[in-house]
Amino acid sequence: MIxxxxxxxxxxxxxxPTPAGSYVPVIRTGNLLFISGQIPIEDGKVIFTGKVSDDNLDTAQKSxxxxxxNIIAQMKRELGDLDKVSKIVRLTGFVNSVPEFSQQPKVINxxxxxxxxxxxxxxxxSRIAVGVASLPLNSMTEIDAIVEFSE
Known part of the structure; x- marks a missing residue:
């Protein structure tokens, strides 16, 4: 169905995407998946880079x-079947933004x-959306997730 x-x-x-550091992309514990931060990688390359401002909000939203x-791709790899997802519990969104930018929720929407x-x-x-001074590989955005599943 999904x-x-x-x-x-x-x-x-x-x-x-494979991790950019010394960590695993997904941890499964009980009936939860903790998905490490996913950046806008396509075919091994970061597609959306740089600082987010009012001038490039649309691009940041695509990021x-x-x-x-990529979060869904990690779920699929881990569960095999996306219909096993019973709840997206939480997202944490990080926005590589200029200091005066305050529309982080709009970026993550x-x-x-x-x-x-x-x-x-x-x-x-539930969700958090915050601005940060920088992100790995100069990515515009990074989002992690907690997902509940059933067998």
Whole structure:
């Protein structure tokens, strides 16, 4: 069902990105997945880089959406079947923003909206959206997730 939803939205999940450091992309404990921060990587390359400001809000939103797609790719790799997802519990969104920028929630909204659209009620989650001075590989955004699943 979730795979069909992805297909109807024209989303083809990429191979999940490999970690950029000394950590694992997903930890499974009990019925929770803790998904490490995902940046906007496509085919091994960071697509959206640099500081976010009012001038490039649209681009930053695309970056956040790509982070969400990479989160879903990590879920798929770990669970095998996205229909096992019972709840997106929480997202934490980091925005590589200039000091005067204060629209971090608006940047992360497309990631949240995509999860709502794909998973329906199961996609509704709590969230944090914060501005930071820099992110790995000069990425515009980074988002991690906590996801509940059932076998």
């Amino acid at each position: 795979e069909e939803k992805l297909q109807s939205l024209g989303i083809k999940l990429p191979s999940p 956040a959406r790509m982070c969400a797609i 497309p990631a949240s909206d995509l999860l709502f659209e794909i998973f329906g009620e199961k996609g509704k989650h």
